[in-house]
Amino acid sequence: MKKQKKTINSKVILKLKQFIKPLLFLFIIVLFPILNCSYYVVQQKPESILYSDHLSAVETEKLKAEIVKYYKTPYVWGGNSFGGIDCSGLVSVIYQQALGVDLPHNVLEIYRMTKPISMNKAQFGDFVFYGRGKPSHVGIYIIDGYFIHATTTRGVILSKMSEKYYRRQFMGVHRLIRY
DSSP: HHHHHHHHHHHHHHHHHHHHHHHHHHHIIHHHHHHTTHHEEEEEEEESEEEEEEESHHHHHHHHHHHHTTTTBBTTTTTTETTTTTTHHHHHOOOOOOOOOOOSSHHHHHHHHEEOOOOOOOOOOOOEEEEEEEEEEEEOOTTEEEEEEEETTTEEEEEESSSHHHHHHEEEEEEEEOO
């Protein structure tokens, strides 16, 4: 009887583990900013926008909605759809669909058309670049050191920038220059 309980408990634990990352993702992208709105409002001038100084509140919400749609999409090199997507395809499709901003489907070109900012100024929607010597991977900064990106092995996921793998190849945070 004890063996049965352990098996049932381990199955329950495995099922719960499957839901932890998606729930964490939803908390970070949707609930965390709502719960901390007063922090952002107090920090900004009344005429400034909510959430960030480079995206309006409406743009932020549109970007969030697109990011959630593409979460867990499988990886396909050169892809730019729900059937499969790569890192630059993810960034360009999300920005196009959410904000009508046309970005190239190329990491280096996106890198060149954005401006570097310090990590302590990173805000939701900024770009994070990785590579050795030149950028070869891009993602979208979410909040508190988390970013969304398309990985070759797990598709579109949420990762922590402080993970050893990403720390070693981090090239910086960039912001889109909009006029």
